[in-house]
Amino acid sequence: MEIDTEAHPFLKAKFGHLIGGREVESALGKVFETLNPATGKVLARLAEGDATDVDRAVNAARIAFEGPWSKWTPYERQVLLMRVHDLVDQRFEEMALLETLDMGSPITRTRNLKAMALQALAYFASQTMTPSGQLLQNNMPGTVKSMIVKAPLGVVGGILAWNNPLVGQWFLVGGALATGCTVVLKPAELASLSVLYMVNLLHEAGMPEGVVNVVTGYGSTVGAALAGHKDVDRIVFTGSVTTGRRIIEASGSNMKRVQVEMGGKSPDIVFADADLELAVPGAAMAVFNNSGQICTAGTRLFVQRGVHEEFVERLTAFTKTLRVGNGLDPEVQMGPLISQQQLERVMGYVQGAVPEGATLAIGGERLAGDLANGYFVQPTVFSNVTPTMKIAREEIFGPVISVLPFDTEAEALDLANATEYGLGGAVWTRNLSTAMRMVDGIKAGSVWVNCYGWMDIGVGMAGYKLSGYGIKGGPSYVDSFLYEKCVYINVA
Numbered sequence: 001m002e003i004d005t006e007a008h009p010f011l012k013a014k015f016g017h018l019i020g021g022r023e024v025e026s027a028l029g030k031v032f033e034t035l036n037p038a039t040g041k042v043l044a045r046l047a048e049g050d051a052t053d054v055d056r057a058v059n060a061a062r063i064a065f066e067g068p069w070s071k072w073t074p075y076e077r078q079v080l081l082m083r084v085h086d087l088v089d090q091r092f093e094e095m096a097l098l099e100t101l102d103m104g105s106p107i108t109r110t111r112n113l114k115a116m117a118l119q120a121l122a123y124f125a126s127q128t129m130t131p132s133g134q135l136l137q138n139n140m141p142g143t144v145k146s147m148i149v150k151a152p153l154g155v156v157g158g159i160l161a162w163n164n165p166l167v168g169q170w171f172l173v174g175g176a177l178a179t180g181c182t183v184v185l186k187p188a189e190l191a192s193l194s195v196l197y198m199v200n201l202l203h204e205a206g207m208p209e210g211v212v213n214v215v216t217g218y219g220s221t222v223g224a225a226l227a228g229h230k231d232v233d234r235i236v237f238t239g240s241v242t243t244g245r246r247i248i249e250a251s252g253s254n255m256k257r258v259q260v261e262m263g264g265k266s267p268d269i270v271f272a273d274a275d276l277e278l279a280v281p282g283a284a285m286a287v288f289n290n291s292g293q294i295c296t297a298g299t300r301l302f303v304q305r306g307v308h309e310e311f312v313e314r315l316t317a318f319t320k321t322l323r324v325g326n327g328l329d330p331e332v333q334m335g336p337l338i339s340q341q342q343l344e345r346v347m348g349y350v351q352g353a354v355p356e357g358a359t360l361a362i363g364g365e366r367l368a369g370d371l372a373n374g375y376f377v378q379p380t381v382f383s384n385v386t387p388t389m390k391i392a393r394e395e396i397f398g399p400v401i402s403v404l405p406f407d408t409e410a411e412a413l414d415l416a417n418a419t420e421y422g423l424g425g426a427v428w429t430r431n432l433s434t435a436m437r438m439v440d441g442i443k444a445g446s447v448w449v450n451c452y453g454w455m456d457i458g459v460g461m462a463g464y465k466l467s468g469y470g471i472k473g474g475p476s477y478v479d480s481f482l483y484e485k486c487v488y489i490n491v492a
């Protein structure tokens with residue numbers, strides 16, 4: 001299939017891996033295609049890596065870590081991060097467009113991510129001096145000085161999901177550059193272009209070769225090789241629970257540190273006293289944002305019985321106003337799903353819901369006509385859902401809301417926590433006491449009151465249960481890129 005390289009200045013016929021500051025082909029010379037999910041057309045051909053390529057990239061990262069990069073002062077790393085910040089500021093329009101082409105998200109949404117990316121880079125630039133250690137008291141005889149010193153972990157492997165590389169990658173790379181680690185990135189095979197763009201930009205900003213490397217390709221080969229590699233000190237993973245388990249198992253090869261961020265089936269709880277002007281669009285976009293392909297999506301919508309009927313009506317009316325289409329159109333609010341496979345998965349859940357007893361309030365169809373070649377599903381709301389139905393239990397990762405009624409606060413909390421996941425959760429109420437009891441009671445790594453899905457680099461996001469562990473962002477995040485070393489000095 002012909003490639004439309006005119007669609008974006010970054011596009012070209014073929015992309016290689018980025019290893020040791022150079023673009024290189026796969027050891028086996030293999031390539032794979034990445035598609036535009038709005039049209040089903042090939043966007044680019046990328047090098048398909050394997051374990052040999054991962055080995056080359058890890059070696060390059062190790063050489064950079066032990067070599068020139070380790071001599072960089074915190075100030076030099078800070079200046080690099082500030083240069084990257086400024087380049088991202090100048091180029092973000094190009095980056096947003098690339099992400100829209102590669103993963104389908106509406107251009108208005110990808111453009112809006114600019115502030116988050118810039119704030120992350122400014123934050124990491126401000127953190128290069130913080131790994132400070134501590135001088136501590138001790139009970140040793142004689143004169144012994146004791147301290148904890150901190151040092152960069154080494155080579156960090158990053159295995160990314162496809163649903164938000166444009167911003168997600170900066171959290172990992174920013175943390176590594178702030179602390180003096182080096183990186184090997186394995187982007188998701190369905191959306192690698194933002195990651196390749198980013199690493200080119202890092203080099204333009206003056207990053208030494210080998211500090212951040214990219215190996216493109218599939219999870220079962222490239223991802224597995226990186227997760228099991230004995231010279232990788234830490235893995236940061238974003239993706240599904242199934243893969244997360246494999247990553248944790250593979251990390252045993254050399255006891256590497258692991259941070260795993262996985263899926264969710266997050267509760268969104270609307271009390272009868274809530275401001276519905278805020279809660280209706282808030283609850284809708286808690287799922288329809290990015291076509292439901294957001295790990296924290298509030299897909300289990302619990303509505304207190306007093307306003308349940310009205311809420312479903314207003315939610316349905318709001319959903320009807322949403323414009324679905326090719327994300328390049330600035331009027332579009334919801335783009336396609338990422339792939340044919342994801343489309344079939346989502347449609348499987350949608351088609352199984354009514355036979356299980358749910359009521360289709362709106363949506364439920366794949367879009368045809370001009371959009372038939374893309375992977376578009378209507379924003380969909382089901383009411384009369386019960387907690388045991390499949391759509392109420394499993395992560396769909398598509399634009400599907402399940403509405404469930406509740407009566408009391410205690411019941412809402414029980415229902416909210418009756419899941420294996422624990423990524424996000426929200427409560428809509430005007431009552432501060434109710435809000436605080438729910439904040440305390442919801443077992444999730446992020447909880448929102450009268451808003452949904454907000455995340456700030458200075459605060460972070462975390463996970464409970466199957467949603468994973470290790471906070472991303474916030475005061476302790478930079479520390480997760482560091483070793484602690486306990487030092488005792490006998491000065492007698």
Ligand code: NAD
Pocket residue numbers: 159160161162163164186187188189217218219220222223224225227238239240241242243244246247261262263264294295296395397423467
């Ligand atoms: P996935 O687990 O299939 O893939 C994620 C990454 O892992 C990809 O790069 C993939 O190539 C790689 N991979 C696959 N098999 C591997 C293996 N055996 N060893 C090593 N790597 C392997 O997930 P996905 O379908 O790409 O992403 C969707 C999932 O990600 C959803 O569950 C979503 O909730 C989750 N997610 C979580 C967060 C978060 O921050 N918690 C953010 C985004 C997405």
